[in-house]
Amino acid sequence: MKYRQIKWLILLLPTLTIALWEYVRHAFLLPYISMDMGNVLSPLLVFFVTLVFVRYLFSILEKIQEELRQEKEKQAALIEREKLARELHDGIAQSLFLLSVKMNKFGRKNKLEQDPDFIRMKQTLQHVHDDTRQAITNLKHSPSDSSESWTESIHQYVDDLTHTHLLDVNLDWRLSETTLSRKEKNELFACVKEAAMNVIKHAKTNKIWITASETAGGWICEITDFGIGFTSESLKAGLGLQIMKDRAKDMNWNFSIQRKQNQTTVSIKKEVT
Template identity: 50%
Template sequence: MSYKQIKWLILVIPTLTIGLWEYVRHQFLLPYISMDMGNWLATVIVFTVTMIFLTQLFSMLEDMQEELKEARAAKAALEEREKIARELHDGIAQSLFLLAVQVDLLDKRYDGEAKEIRGFRQTVQEVNGYVRQAIASLRYPASADSLPWMELMQSLPADLAADTGIQAEWSWNLPEEKLSPKEKVELYASVREALLNIRKHTDAGRLWITAREEGTGWSCVVADDGQGFREEALRQADKFGLQIMRERADEMGWIFELNREQGRSVFRIHKEEER
């Protein structure tokens, strides 16, 4: 039922009800009920019809207005995200590209012998990658319901395996209902960053992704059989991705761990039980 039809029904039903009652009253009931009783019954009938039908119509109208409000908010959020992505692309990303070109020219001038220049170039390339990754993320719909979250999560190791041949084992026993919309976004970004680090730095052949409930809390673990990083890597100036992961976990109130366990690099996010 359309918004316009609901409004017309709200206007017409009371009128039709009182009109039908007055017709029946004067045609068939006039010898049996008094004028005062008829007026009192008219009030009761209109009130009863209103409670039975109009309250449902008002509820439908409110639901439609709420959906329209949410759609407008989602559209505004998408437009704002697209605006931010465009500003990042036209500003920071372009500046980083120009900086990378200038560093390449400087490196050629010194025939690649300056170690500091090579390190600086690598840092610029990493930052450029993170910025472009952020731009791509901003251009995804902001609504948690716009894309199936579990399909997005499962696509991460699948895409990594398709691109690199790294075999991934998936064991996910964490219901979506356990996470708020913001937690879903941040957990997805964290796992994606962990897989990006595995791809770029660890030379791994296999990885394991597990998640499970722990009382009223939960944990998510990404492990690989590559060389990986130790905890002190978080304090290195050029490990921007790891620092971002730590900051994201701190902001969400999660516990962040990065260790070597039994020959594996283990990235773990843990949310403690609510008390």
């Protein structure tokens, strides 16, 4: 039912009700119902029809208005995301690309291509550039525009990792959609993506295991790789790890990272007390 039709029904229904009642009363019920009794029944009948039908129409109207409000908010958010993506592309991304070109030129001029410090600087710059491009891509595609479920988004992300970064990803996702709230889903997905990007950047391996399952008191999600591992210095300096720790802390989750039997495991766990 359209918005305009609902408004007209709300306006006309009480009038049509009283008109129909007066016709029936005078045409058929006058010998049985006195004028005084009919006058008493008229407002009661209008009140009953309003309570049953008009109230239902108002609920539909409020639902339509709420959907329109949410759609406007989504459109406004999408416009802001696109604006921010353009600013990142035209500003930071272009500056990083220019800096990369100048750094390569500087390295060739001073014969620093094999210098370890220079190589690390180039790698860091490339990582920042890749992160910026990924952020631009994420901003251009709002998650609210997708009709796919959260679990389908996880599988789609794994497919993207396989084709874009040539990773061999083993996914075992047994976490129900209803187990987590919407905010928890977004935060956990962000942690999984951050952990996967850390493997791509630092672990020097092309295999990764992502598992998630429900436990007796909540759920657990683990990201495991057989890469080169980490040092205490890299743990302190790692921005990605700190972001995951902060996300987990904000959500009251348990976060841990372990190196055991040549494998590194990032664990995010929720325990319900």
